[in-house]
Amino acid sequence: MLAINDISIRIAGRLLIDQATVQIAPGSRVGFVGRNGTGKSTLFKAIRGELATESGSITLPPRWQIGSLAQEAPSGPESLLEVVLQADTERHALLREAETAHDPDRIAEIQTRLADIDAHSAPARAAAILSGLGFSAADQARSCSEFSGGWRMRVALAATLFAAPDLLLLDEPTNYLDLEGTLWLEDHLAGYPRTVIVISHDRDLLETSVDQIMHLDRGKLTLYRGGYSSFEEQRASRELLDAKQVKRQEAERKRLQDFVDRFKAKATKARQAQSRVKMLEKMKPIAALVTQDVQEISFPPPEKMLSPPIIALNNVAIGYDPASPVLTKVTLRIDHDDRIALLGANGNGKSTLIKLLANRLEPFSGAVTRADKLSIAYFAQHQLDELNEDGSPYDHVRRLMPDAPESKVRARAGAIGFSGKAADTLVKSLSGGEKARLLLGLATFHGPNMIILDEPTNHLDIDSRAALAEAINDFPGAVIMVSHDRYLIEACADRLWVVADGAVTPYDGDLDDYRRTVLTTRGSRSAPRDRSEPARDAAPRPRAPKRVPLRQQIAAAEAEIERITAIIDKIDAALALPDLFTGDPKQAAQLGTARTNAEAALRKAEDDWLQASAAFDDAQG
Structure with a gap:
């Protein structure tokens, strides 16, 4: 169980999380919601141990592994499949040790553990995840460095999902995905067998993929059962109930205060008045849930409607x-x-x-x-980088209204969501959402x-x-x-x-x-072309001929055959030791099981080689 007990976290003097407590049972799928800037990502850092709490504690089962999306996209000469497979650190370490191990006991232990964790089916599982996120078999054999940053972040997500940690922490994972990848991820998370907490603003993901909603509001954590629609209903009911309780408490306070004011000077009622004073002091105010109205977005209409088609x-x-x-x-x-x-x-x-x-x-x-x-107004995410970081929303609006008086410029800045002092805030100090609002306002100005x-x-x-x-x-x-x-x-x-x-x-x-x-x-179709789509107006990289990834698949299968054959040779050498079966029958049995598993893996590698070779011959015509 993940237990968050009375924690407080302060960043740069600002109290983000204030004596928050929540417990998340193993196997829960939790959607984590709250306004931007309230501290959701900060809590993830605290759970991972990257940030100390001011007070309270966060406890996890001792052997739980925590997994989260890497901050930097992977890169390098390794293929996508290799990058994802390396995310299973135990499997990767065991396979490397198997190449150099000579002790019969250790060889048996390694092969038994590889069988226990289903290591030989790992390539198929990794390939299925990559496919779900939009990578074809040909893509998976290509070098990670060939892909753009957005696609490499998908690889990082695939690696995180493949590792299947006991606690999976995902912070806005759909930001790097298209609709098709998002739909696949929703389905994958809905069947995730361990505990997952996902920060997301995607209503459908929060509706279909999680069974609880954790809400961070004014420093407090509240756990609601059900998806996002259920959360909204429960929260609305709670707001109504709290409003009624506040009203009742205010009436009770007024009644007690009236009694004190009326009778505090009378000797016969002094004791009763003093008792009510104590009651007032002990009465903790109920914090009403204040709805934070979101700033509306509006697009100015065109001066003239055009005849269709436009x-x-x-x-x-x-x-x-x-x-x-x-x-x-x-x-x-x-x-x-x-x-x-x-x-x-x-x-x-x-x-x-x-x-x-x-x-x-x-x-x-x-x-x-x-x-x-x-x-035509055109809004694209990459345009956020084109905003002047050292300018304010007022400055950006002023450039579009060079001859307008100050009052009109500030009125237009307010109309796109930046009124008062907000209009003078530097762009580099704005949140991502505020920058998006500014860009939307400028594009449709x-x-x-x-x-x-x-x-x-x-x-x-x-x-x-x-x-x-x-x-x-x-x-x-x-x-x-x-x-x-x-x-x-x-x-x-x-x-x-x-x-x-x-x-x-x-x-x-x-x-x-x-x-x-x-x-x-998604898992069976061929990949869309131009997988590593270049940034903006750069010419796309020509696709490699089909024979190239097939050659890579053949080479990979041959390397796997060679690796497994070497393992079998080591096991056979151990089994050939004199008096093994009479002196240590348990070890002999383990080695026999390891050899059976290795033979199965060898047959699979040989089948892969045959399929890739046949496809290569067909491609050559």
Whole structure:
């Protein structure tokens, strides 16, 4: 059991966690929620032992292993599969020791332990996790250094999940995923066999993947049973109950105080008055749950609604290399009030399509027709880096209103969420959510006809995501969105387009249908192309021919065969020792079991080699 007992944590003089207590039973799947900046990630550091508490204690079972997502993306020449396999440190250490061990007892112990932890099936389990997160078999054989930072963070997540620690701590794991990867992760966490605590602002993950919600509010931790909807209901009931209790307590205080004021000067009532004074002193005030209203988000409407279609594409090919376009034969139209969500795994061309729609990428062929005076607002996460870190929200708004008086500039800054002193806060001091709000306000500043949103929710908390959904629904123009947040898509989109296999096609089903399709096919389908999609406008790296990863698979299988054969030779040498079976029958039995397990692993490696070799021959034609 994870026991958090009366802990207090203070950071830079600010009390984040104040005498908080909660107990989490083994096997619990807990969603950890609370406003940004309240101390959720800080508590994770304390649980991992990286941060000392001011008071109280955090206790875990003595042999529990804690796993969490690495802060830095892995890199290096190792293949993705090798990186993930190394996350199981016990298996990795045993396999390395098996290569050099000579003592028969130790050889038997190693092989028995490898069998106990199902070490020989580890590559298949690691491959399944990588596949679920969007990596094909060919990707898994490639070097980690070939992938972009976002994809390498997926590898880090795969390694953490593969290690299957006793306590799994995940801090916003969906920030690095597309919708398809998020759907797979939801399903994986829902079946996680040990204890998991996940910080997330994704409503659907908190609804489908956890059985408890831990809420951090004003320094206190409260554990609620059920998913996020149940949490909201229980919290609303608690707010109502606490409000009634506060009202009753205030009435009782007034009654006691009136008695004291009336009779404290009378000798016959002095003792009773003094008794009520003590009652007042002992009456601890009930802390009412104060709802923190979230700052609303709004998009200014366009000055003029345009006649449909505002954009029409006819047989368009787009990409970065004319010889190898990302999308071809794209024919579609967007009307003035459309709400369209783009589906499809990262690397299939969603960002390429929206760059074309935003007029930031020219087509190779085909016709693009745009309405006259079409105004487009484009929001993408990488644009957060383009904000002036040493400027304030006021400075950014002032640049868009160079001739406006001070009062009007501050009024517009307030309209996008930065009123009063907040308008003068330097961007480098803003939270991720505040930066996202600022960028949304700047992108839509002049009332566009169409808004393009590329993963707008990554830094927004649950309430801010709801505010964004409301703003989208209130906006009269067109909205195109790419998001891994299922709640946002379901709340706003009325059309779904799938970007996959070089094409853009309408999707007739809903997100439940799409989820079932993803979970059914994710482990077996081939990878989307351009897996290591380059940053921004850089030309994509050409895909390696199919024969290259097949050669790698063949080489890996040959190395595994050689390794296991060496282990079998050592076991056979130990079994050949004179008087082994009469002098130490227990050791002989262990060695016999180890040899059986090694033979099974050798057969598996040989099958892998045969399959890869056959595929290689087919690829050669």
